[in-house]
Amino acid sequence: MKKIIIAVGSKRGPKLNAVTEALESFAAALAHDAEFEVVGMEVESGVSHTPASRGELMRGARQRAEALVEIARVSGAAWQYFVGLEGGLDVMYESAAADEIPSDSLLPRNGHRRVFLESWAYVSDGARGHYGRSGSIELPEALAHEVLENGVELAVAIDSFAGAVGIRDAQGAWGVLSNNFISRQEAFRVAVIAAFAPFYNARMYRTAAASASNGLG
Numbered sequence: 001m002k003k004i005i006i007a008v009g010s011k012r013g014p015k016l017n018a019v020t021e022a023l024e025s026f027a028a029a030l031a032h033d034a035e036f037e038v039v040g041m042e043v044e045s046g047v048s049h050t051p052a053s054r055g056e057l058m059r060g061a062r063q064r065a066e067a068l069v070e071i072a073r074v075s076g077a078a079w080q081y082f083v084g085l086e087g088g089l090d091v092m093y094e095s096a097a098a099d100e101i102p103s104d105s106l107l108p109r110n111g112h113r114r115v116f117l118e119s120w121a122y123v124s125d126g127a128r129g130h131y132g133r134s135g136s137i138e139l140p141e142a143l144a145h146e147v148l149e150n151g152v153e154l155a156v157a158i159d160s161f162a163g164a165v166g167i168r169d170a171q172g173a174w175g176v177l178s179n180n181f182i183s184r185q186e187a188f189r190v191a192v193i194a195a196f197a198p199f200y201n202a203r204m205y206r207t208a209a210a211s212a213s214n215g216l217g
Contacts, residue, residue, distance in 0.1 A: 009064030051088030134192025
């Protein structure tokens with residue numbers, strides 16, 4: 001039986017378990033009659049401890065995967081897929097009337113800040129890569145302020161916010177904010193399934209690409 005090794009740019013339980021659980025959903029579609037193994041390797045993301053934009057989240061996930069590709073190139077490790085996972089914040093502003101924003105607010109006068117927690121994945125086979133994202137859940141402004149204005153790492157801030165320790169390696173901020181209806185692991189699981197889609201559903205992606213090419217022609 002063919003063995004496929006998937007390298008993940010982290011050794012944290014929620015991330016490794018998320019990839020393992022995601023595989024249970026699409027393994028047969030990715031490679032029929034193959035045995036899968038998930039291995040964790042700590043690598044640098046190259047972004048801040050709490051990414052504060054969608055672009056930074058995407059870059060962190062991609063750079064983790066690319067670091068794994070380089071490790072495999074140098075060491076000769078027989079890894080077929082490389083997974084980078086990154087969690088953090090996406091900051092958005094919705095339009096609001098000027099009188100709805102306090103005069104002493106640090107927010108732009110033309111919009112009300114909304115800060116969302118997101119989990120991103122980037123999956124590469126060493127030649128091409130694709131992104132996947134979880135849903136989003138909104139942070140209370142007090143927690144967002146602690147992270148964005150005071151520079152406190154989200155993992156530390158959420159421990160203080162929830163009055164607990166080690167939440168990042170348990171249910172995560174996702175669990176705290178959703179009252180444990182969605183865990184950190186579940187958010188990453190969804191992101192991984194989405195990021196792997198062009199690999200396990202390659203026929204559809206090839207058909208779409210061919211249709212687009214024909215249309216342009």
